[in-house]
Amino acid sequence: MSQVAERYASALFQVAKEHNVTLEIEQDLREVRKVFKMTPELYQLIVSPKLSSEKRTNLINEVFQGVNTYVLNTLQMLGDRRRMNEISDMTQSYIKLSNDEQGIEDATVYSTRPLTEEETASLSTAFAKSIGKNSLRIENVIDPSLIGGLRLRIGNRIYDSSVSTKLARLQRQLIG
Numbered sequence: 001m002s003q004v005a006e007r008y009a010s011a012l013f014q015v016a017k018e019h020n021v022t023l024e025i026e027q028d029l030r031e032v033r034k035v036f037k038m039t040p041e042l043y044q045l046i047v048s049p050k051l052s053s054e055k056r057t058n059l060i061n062e063v064f065q066g067v068n069t070y071v072l073n074t075l076q077m078l079g080d081r082r083r084m085n086e087i088s089d090m091t092q093s094y095i096k097l098s099n100d101e102q103g104i105e106d107a108t109v110y111s112t113r114p115l116t117e118e119e120t121a122s123l124s125t126a127f128a129k130s131i132g133k134n135s136l137r138i139e140n141v142i143d144p145s146l147i148g149g150l151r152l153r154i155g156n157r158i159y160d161s162s163v164s165t166k167l168a169r170l171q172r173q174l175i176g
Contacts, residue, residue, distance in 0.1 A: 005089035012074050012090075013097045021068060026098045028067040029091040032075065035063070036087065047084045056080075103134035110143040110151040110162070127152060127159070 016022040036043040042063065046056060056079040064072055078084050099105055109115060109123060115138075124136040131154060143151070147163035 001089045001093055002086060004083060005086040006093045008074060008078065008083075008086065008090045009093035009097060012070060013094055015070050017101075019070070021070070022098050022101065025068050025071055026095055028071045029094055032064060032067065032071065033088055033091045043084075046079065047082075049082070053080055056084075099137075104128075105131060105133045105136055105154055106139070107136040107152060107154045108139045108141055110141045110146060110153075112142070112144055112146050112148060114142065115140045123150075123152065127154065131157075 012025065013022065016025045045051060046059060051059075057076055060075050060079055061072070064075060067075075074090075075084075075087070078086060078090075095106070105128070107124075107127065109120075115123070120138050120140065124138055128135045136154065145164060147167070149162040149164075149166070150159075151162050151165070152159040
């Protein structure tokens with residue numbers, strides 16, 4: 001992650017804290033990142049050096065007109081300074097700052113079926129304590145290749161109790 005992205009995220013987070021809109025801005029940044037991920041053509045157009053600053057600003061205003069004013073201003077500033085390529089890293093850095101403030105961590109749970117709210121809450125409680133956080137924000141991804149069990153990813157840590165991993169481990173032991 002670049003220092004530039006971290007500086008923009010830190011500045012935006014400070015403004016968000018002052019105005020008590022940290023969660024709203026986090027949601028908007030997630031949506032902005034999702035828009036760029038789903039429409040790479042838009043991203044390529046906005047980061048293009050051929051696009052004039054005025055057209056870039058107009059495009060940002062048009063596409064992201066529903067987002068928080070602070071997010072829109074940050075996007076315009078990134079566009080004016082030709083730093084739109086930092087948006088993904090800046091969003092990631094902002095989310096980390098927000099999560100640290102709230103005592104939560106993002107996690108991805110891979111399972112063969114959708115988890116119930118009770119199962120999600122149970123996983124959050126159990127694993128949050130083991131990593132020193134209050135709770136986990138869990139995204140459930142369905143992966144039939146697991147056969148059964150779960151695979152949990154928190155940051156760069158992976159907890160794997162899937163049947164497919166156990167079978168692979170057993171196969172390695174038997175074959176040598």
